[in-house]
Amino acid sequence: MTTQTPVIVVGAAIVRDQSVLCARRSAPARLAGKWEFPGGKVEPGEDDAEAVVRECREELGVAVTVGAKIGADARIDERFTLRVFLARLEPGQPEPRPLEDHDCLAWVPRGELLDLDWLTPDVPIVEELARSVW
Template identity: 45%
Template sequence: MSTERALDVVAAVVLRDGLVFAARRSPEKAQGGKWEFPGGKIEPGETARAALMREIKEELGVQLSVRRHFATSTTQVDDLKIRLRCFLADFVDGEPVESADHDLLRWVPSEELVELDWAPADLPAVALLSTQG
């Protein structure tokens, strides 16, 4: 009998001059070494946009301006069903230089996104960004 769990998460897709902001999970974290769009869990009673702004401030130490919804996907990872809502967003008070959850932050040309080892939940958004160029 399956004890499947569901997780609602949000992520920021930040674009600049044909580049996409990506973050690699620190080795000691779940999905360590995998690339992702930064973000995190939606807390009870929190809107997706509010969760995203809070998570980016906590993880990356910068303010985020959320523009619009980009993509939503559901991915099964072991016994966990991850519903990821990605939003196009901008950093508004400088770019992040360090992260509480990541060991590497990088601006990646959109055509090179597929070369990174992405967390499974982020792959649908990566595919969308790669086809849009």
């Protein structure tokens, strides 16, 4: 029996003032309408921070500075593991816009994060983010 190495999926909890940028999925259909942190798979040869920077550029059209990891790794399924990092927009960046797989972005105040309908793997990370200091 071979053990498959989990694929790491990174997410960016982009913070500004006391709000976090949240992204609502538009695809695939089974995930549409659920909220998540923007991000995606770590590509071969990338570290987690490099993947966060690349994914924010591709999905949001912005450059970010990556900070500390938030919460524990979360299993998405038997193959994928989610790892979320704090991030901040680089100075002079435009307002983020949904370029891939999202139909809405929102700056959500810390106290309202748990009011959104999050993807299940994101929930423990959202709970940690809501009570952490950043």
